[in-house]
Amino acid sequence: MSVAVIVVAAGSGERLGAGMPKAFARLASWSVLDHALVRVPPDADLVVVAPASHLEQARVTVALHQEIRPSPSAIVVAGGGTRQQSVAAGLAALGDEVDVVLVHDAARALAPIEVFERVVEAVRTTGEGVIPVLPVTDTVKRVHDGVVVATVDRADLVAVQTPQGFPRAALEAAYAAATVDHTDDAALFAAAGHSVATVPGDPRGFKITTPDDLHRAAQLLGPEWAVAHGRGGVGYDVHAYDPEVRLRLGGLDWPGEPGLSGHSDGDAVIHAIVDALLSAAGLGDIGSQFGTDRPEFAGAASAVFLERALSLVAESGWQVANVAVQIVGAHPKIGPRRQELEEHLSALVGAPVAVGATTSDRLGFTGDRGLGAIATVLLAAAP
Template identity: 55%
Template structure:
């Protein structure tokens, strides 16, 4: 995920400053672990899967700023971490204050909704841009709903006019900032603030997996969800990519910039290593290939670097119930001289995929287009594990 790159137009404020009192575990809710990963870390998977630059801000309890920053560095996720306030509304305001000026659309997301898919984020962003006003994800209410007074049943409420509200909630930045500047009371969510400021808010489809982890039963539900996907069934995939050299372009290989070297031609940055990895992973999982998933017609991917493709591919696999075992890549090219930066490349790519990655390089002793110095190719193999 290219968070905080040049000119991000989308900002995501993840609110993770809650105390977690109702969980009764003695630690802030966002830092409770489910199957070895914190609720906060899991909540960021959807953001990591977004296909455009994002300015990410995470609001946590003051004592959690340093450990959260360390966790993000280890995961290869760039974000601004700020201390929250005494209320959710105050915490969001503190997050808004540090977003860069380039951000036009702001999404506010509760870390407690740890399994929200990337697709929900994308639907909210698309609706905000198309409508020019706020958008929130909702689910229809399926239970019969009655008014109750002093434990006595009243009339049935027409559930066709009701919806269960989720996050992320998205808004044009100016409208959200105005709503916070004018807020006189603490309201239940950001949409309520924006509507109180006189702006409309529309809805998009939510997702059942975006349930909020609040009580111990929710933790058990989350744990059960992960356990159902925990039986490892190994699958392998192979990916191959090749690009010709373009002396006018910068060279990006294995997620690294190589100054002074001719670049590789392509709609994105032409990183053959990253592209081969994506095809190997998607092929192993039976989820298509790089071209069908991303496509050269997408203007958001023009010049995109390895992290965009790798993080989004990882998110696609994880959403489908797969986890990455390891990846091995062979780069075939006369240049760049790769061995000196192998460890750097392995660490970068492994951090993005959350799994071991090993890249090696070789030449063809003058044979074929790589041997002639016309371009570079890469061959990747990947091992993934799927739920039974």
């Protein structure tokens, strides 16, 4: 039997509050949809159902997926006004050879491939619908007008996940006969008179709905994911104090503080970040890209270097996962403006930037003559 997976990514994601459909929200430098697609069995055809407003973005995501872990076929179609209409659009796009259909929510982005495999095997064995489930462990109460009216026996209750699997012909017939909206495909399938079996689900298959869910997903991915999919780099820069120029540090002005001498604006923090970005991506260092032999960079704002470095990193197939910067110098005092500095740098980089600061106890160059900055960068492979 040929298998196809319909990935439903057409939800608005209002409760996530990301300002975009939740399938396109960022999760550990990838989109939620990217994470969902890499867990689809590679031998299954793929249909992604996306909002009409994000069709092009979905096509780019699927095209990148096909380069990394290609499915036999992969297409993107526009979703409808309801989830049921979106799944129907996905069904209409299936190739003639498909016999088994899995319907999966992109929001369950971390559902492991083993769940897909269990569902497919059970559909082939039973010839009926199959859903992955988890036992309900919390006590369940029935409530009316804010008052508990009964305790529900949880012995026969399960929490339902996706992917949900079905024989294609039976699912298409059930969709054609449906006259009301159902909460999931299994309910629609059962309403048409078919049986639905269960297989064990997985806790990682939870649905990303709120910001807390997105944070939980990032924690589950953990540092192992970043290490497996990323590269690190270190950058260092130092400049002497120059009281005749204004201080530009981390892309911010620091009135009343002595500036830093340099070929450009002397922003040691951004220079260190640029050096780390180039190092991590294997693109040399700041001197080879923006050296003092380049007159066009004389007096330039260091944000220009950062923008160019980020572009080079992206062209090389990498995305910034996070940045950490340690500033070493007697002044300025970083603490009072640390949050402002972190927020500004994070906006420039497009990823979280953490800033630390220390002195060298008046020892050496950074004791009183100048300021140094050390940056570390983690890049993640672009999906």
